[in-house]
Every structure is written in C-alpha cells, then in structure tokens.
Amino acid sequence: MEDLKQAILDYVRMEYLEEEDDREVDESTPLISGGIVDSFSMVSLKRFVEKKYDIQIPDADASPEAFDTVDSIVALVERFRGP
Amino acid sequence: MAYSDQARVSYQKELEGIREEGLFKDERYIHAVQDAEIVVEFPIGSSLKTVINMCANNYLGLSGHPEVISAAHEGLDHRGYGMSSVRFICGTQDIHRELEDTLTDFLGTEDTLLFPSCMDANAGVFEAVLNDQDVMIADRLVHASIIDGMRLCKAMNDSYKHSDMGHLEMKLEEHQDRRYRMVITDGVFSMDGDLARLDEIVALAEKYDAMVFVDDSHSTGFIGRTGRGTHEHFDVMGRIDIITTTLGKALGGASGGCVSGRRELVEMCRQRARPYLFSNTVAPVIVSGALRVMEIISGSTERRDKLEENTLYWRKLLTEAGFDIKAGESPIVPVMLYNAKLAQDVATDLYDEGIYAVGFFFPVVPKGQARIRTQLSAAHEKHHLDKAIDAFRKIGEKYGILGLGKKELIEKFGM
Numbered sequence: 183m184e185d186l187k188q189a190i191l192d193y194v195r196m197e198y199l200e201e202e203d204d205r206e207v208d209e210s211t212p213l214i215s216g217g218i219v220d221s222f223s224m225v226s227l228k229r230f231v232e233k234k235y236d237i238q239i240p241d242a243d244a245s246p247e248a249f250d251t252v253d254s255i256v257a258l259v260e261r262f263r264g265p
Numbered sequence: 266m267a268y269s270d271q272a273r274v275s276y277q278k279e280l281e282g283i284r285e286e287g288l289f290k291d292e293r294y295i296h297a298v299q300d301a302e303i304v305v306e307f308p309i310g311s312s313l314k315t316v317i318n319m320c321a322n323n324y325l326g327l328s329g330h331p332e333v334i335s336a337a338h339e340g341l342d343h344r345g346y347g348m349s350s351v352r353f354i355c356g357t358q359d360i361h362r363e364l365e366d367t368l369t370d371f372l373g374t375e376d377t378l379l380f381p382s383c384m385d386a387n388a389g390v391f392e393a394v395l396n397d398q399d400v401m402i403a404d405r406l407v408h409a410s411i412i413d414g415m416r417l418c419k420a421m422n423d424s425y426k427h428s429d430m431g432h433l434e435m436k437l438e439e440h441q442d443r444r445y446r447m448v449i450t451d452g453v454f455s456m457d458g459d460l461a462r463l464d465e466i467v468a469l470a471e472k473y474d475a476m477v478f479v480d481d482s483h484s485t486g487f488i489g490r491t492g493r494g495t496h497e498h499f500d501v502m503g504r505i506d507i508i509t510t511t512l513g514k515a516l517g518g519a520s521g522g523c524v525s526g527r528r529e530l531v532e533m534c535r536q537r538a539r540p541y542l543f544s545n546t547v548a549p550v551i552v553s554g555a556l557r558v559m560e561i562i563s564g565s566t567e568r569r570d571k572l573e574e575n576t577l578y579w580r581k582l583l584t585e586a587g588f589d590i591k592a593g594e595s596p597i598v599p600v601m602l603y604n605a606k607l608a609q610d611v612a613t614d615l616y617d618e619g620i621y622a623v624g625f626f627f628p629v630v631p632k633g634q635a636r637i638r639t640q641l642s643a644a645h646e647k648h649h650l651d652k653a654i655d656a657f658r659k660i661g662e663k664y665g666i667l668g669l670g671k672k673e674l675i676e677k678f679g680m
C-alpha cells in the first residue's frame with residue numbers, strides 16, 4: 183500500500199512537474215482539478231499503473247475524479263488488483 | 266416540450282457559474298476593417314472608441330490590404346460567391362488547386378490539401394493517417410484543435426513536457442514497439458510565443474524512427490528568413506512530414522487551413538479526412554485573395570522584416586519599462602503578471618487608455634501563469650508602439666509592478 187502510493191507519487195512528480203515547478207504534490211493534492219495534470223495527459227498515468235500492476239482499468243472507471251489524487255488512484259488500483 | 270424548464274434553468278445556472286468564475290466571454294463589436302487601429306463598441310451599446318489593436322493575428326497586416334481586397338473582388342467576379350459543394354463532388358475550382366500548389370512551393374513540401382479551417386485540418390489529419398497500432402506523442406502545450414484531432418484518432422496518445430527534449434526522448438524509446446510514432450507540436454506556441462525546438466525534435470525523430478507533425482499557424486508567412494515557417498528558422502525544411510497551417514492569421518486572415526507534407530499522407534487526407542470530405546469547400550473569394558497574399562509574401566520579405574523590427578522594438582520597450590516578459594523572438598509577446606485578477610484589471614485599464622490587449626488566465630494558461638498577451642503586426646507603425654508603451658507604463662505604475670520579477674509579483678499579488 184505504502185509502496186504503491188510512493189511509486190505513483192514518484193511517477194506523478196517525474197511525469198508532470200517541471201523542473202522549476204515548486205508546487206508540492208502529496209497523496210491528497212488535487213491533480214486534475216488542481217491543474218497539475220490535464221485530463222488529456224491523464225492517459226499516461228493510467229497506462230503507467232496498468233503496466234506496472236498488470237491490470238486493466240475500463241474507460242468507464244478511468245474518470246478524471248478517479249485520477250484526481252494519488253489516494254484515489256491507489257484506491258482504484260487496489261480495486262482492480264483484487265484482494 | 267422537449268426543452269424543459271428544468272433544462273433551461275440548469276443551463277442558466279451553468280452560465281451564471283461561468284460568469285462567477287470570471288470566465289464569461291463577451292464579444293466586442295468592431296466597426297472597421299481589421300488593422301493596427303480599430304473602432305470598437307465595448308461594452309455593447311457604448312459609444313465607439315478608437316484603439317490600438319494588439320491582439321489580432323494579423324501578423325503581416327494583410328487582412329485589410331488593398332491588393333488582397335481587389336484580388337478577392339476579382340475572384341468574386343470570375344469564380345462567383347460560393348460553390349455549394351464539398352471539394353470532391355463539385356467544389357474544386359482551378360484556383361483551389363493553384364493555391365494548393367502555391368502553398369506546397371512556399372512550404373517546401375510535396376503536396377498540400379486545403380481544409381475549411383486549420384481547426385478542421387487538425388481535427389481530420391491524425392485519424393486519416395494513424396491507427397490503433399500507432400502512437401501520437403504531443404507537446405503538452407499544443408493547440409486545442411490538435412487535442413481534439415488526437416481524441417478522434419484511435420492511435421495511442423501520449424505527451425511530453427513542454428519543449429522537454431529529454432522527456433520526448435524517453436517517450437520515443439518507450440514506444441518503439443508501436444508501428445508508427447508521430448511527434449506532434451506547434452511551431453510557435455500561441456500562448457507563450459516560444460518556438461518549438463524543431464532541429465532537436467527532427468534529430469530525435471530520425472534517431473527513433475518517428476514522423477514529425479508541426480502546426481505552423483502562428484509562423485507561416487513570417488518565421489524564418491523568408492517567412493516559410495519554423496522549419497525554415499531551424500533549417501529543417503523538407504524534414505517535416507506534416508505541416509498544418511491557417512489562412513486565418515498572417516495569410517490574409519479570412520479563413521481556411523491546410524495539411525501539407527508527404528505526398529501519400531496528404532493523399533490519405535484527401536481520401537479519408539472527414540472535415541475535408543464532409544464540409545463545404547473554401548469560398549472562391551478567399552482562395553483568390555489568398556493567392557494574392559502568397560504572391561506578395563513570396564515576392565518580398567518586406568512585411569515579415571517590418572514585423573521583425575516591430576517585435577524587437579516592442580520587446581525592448583517593454584523590457585526597458587520594467588515589465589516581466591517571456592523571452593523569445595516571435596511577435597507573440599506575453600507580459601507576465603501571474604495573478605488572474607491583476608491580468609484582468611490591467612487589460613481593462615489598458616483598454617481605457619486606448620490599447621486593446623487581452624488578459625489570459627486559467628484554464629487557458631496554467632494556474633498562476635496569468636498574463637497580458639500582446640501581438641505585433643507589420644501594420645503597426647512606431648508611433649503605435651510608442652503610444653502603447655506610454656499606456657503600459659502608466660498602468661504599470663498604477664499597480665506598482667514595474668521592475669518586479671516573477672517572485673516579487675507573486676509575493677505582492679499572489680498566484
């Protein structure tokens with residue numbers, strides 16, 4: 183769980199923050215509604231978790247809300263990864 | 266009744282919400298030909314006001330040029346008003362093909378296809394040439410019409426941080442398993458005015474076997490020594506696979522756009538691009554005017570040279586006055602204010618001083634990146650720019666922003 187959270191956080195920071203970007207991102211930072219990730223580049227985030235955890239998230243579940251915070255992404259991944 | 270009261274009220278609420286967020290767009294009525302100075306009615310119903318226009322894409326000052334107007338008249342006389350047909354049924358005149366050939370020569374490509382607009386060109390091109398075995402890798406700041414086009418295409422989409430070549434290279438490596446890769450970028454970015462690093466993009470694309478797509482809407486006609494575009498500026502003419510551009514900005518500013526590039530890719534658009542197949546042809550008047558535009562800009566670099574001088578002059582004036590501007594060489598010069606409210610207030614005050622420039626803020630630009638975007642034109646004379654800088658200085662003093670950098674501006678006004 184903590185590993186999962188850390189891996190997603192690391193990816194978000196690497197993939198979406200610019201070098202001079204001094205915005206703080208933690209597990210509850212709104213990513214999409216906060217303007218850090220636009221809904222279009224969200225797909226690379228989806229692909230990242232799908233590849234890394236070997237899951238398929240159906241489009242219906244891959245809503246901007248579900249991807250809005252690292253916490254909600256963790257919840258989503260856990261749901262599809264099963265128990 | 267299908268349009269129920271409930272529907273009406275909910276739309277009214279939504280519109281009210283847009284207004285409350287300060288994002289409601291009001292039109293301004295212009296009672297004149299597009300030019301360096303225009304007569305504006307704003308707000309609607311108020312008395313007319315002459316202002317210096319610093320927000321048109323009329324880069325070469327050709328939108329109201331007498332020769333272009335007279336060529337349009339000739340087109341009207343000899344080829345009529347409209348065609349009432351899409352291109353492939355009975356909407357292609359000799360002059361449509363002539364304009365396509367002229368654009369091909371000018372851009373240094375293999376072939377060109379006209380579209381009703383560049384928005385349409387971008388909406389149609391990706392779907393016409395890529396499928397689900399491919400990947401599109403776009404700069405994160407590409408124009409909205411490219412995003413729409415990518416959404417319509419079944420190829421996988423991915424993006425790289427704005428102008429970040431290391432990130433692009435990572436993505437190109439990651440997607441080596443796809444059939445085709447296409448790197449997608451604007452030539453000049455419309456909000457920041459910076460140029461894509463096309464020399465590096467082309468080198469990476471060649472290294473990783475990818476095609477390159479450039480939307481040169483804010484470049485064609487003036488970027489590069491003879492105005493061919495960003496690819497001329499970076500000396501990569503002939504190495505861009507698809508260029509899209511518009512007739513709706515520097516090239517007379519009426520309407521129309523095109524896909525230009527590799528012969529087969531352009532032909533795929535002619536066969537498959539939906540906005541080309543299912544929307545009416547560009548009107549003869551516009552084609553005829555655009556042909557004259559191409560003649561003017563192919564025959565002399567006078568207009569793009571004047572634009573370049575104006576750009577240098579304006580950038581110097583703003584810098585000397587103590588404004589924080591985005592560095593660059595394009596005639597799009599953003600004056601950075603960072604705070605959305607400040608950008609709106611400054612734009613309003615400038616308008617009162619007779620300068621028409623627009624404030625941009627989230628969601629059009631990222632949060633905390635609010636700005637006044639100024640755009641130069643070859644139609645501007647020095648006295649226009651001198652008058653404009655007086656107004657900028659006056660308003661800058663009013664808000665105490667002259668001489669402040671990014672950090673100080675954010676400290677003083679917030680993001």
Ligand SMILES: Cc1ncc(COP(=O)(O)O)c(C=O)c1O
Binds near residue numbers: 387
């Ligand atoms: C980069 C870019 N591409 C395409 C377009 C759309 O061009 P057109 O007005 O021809 O649809 C614009 C205009 O806003 C633009 O700025």
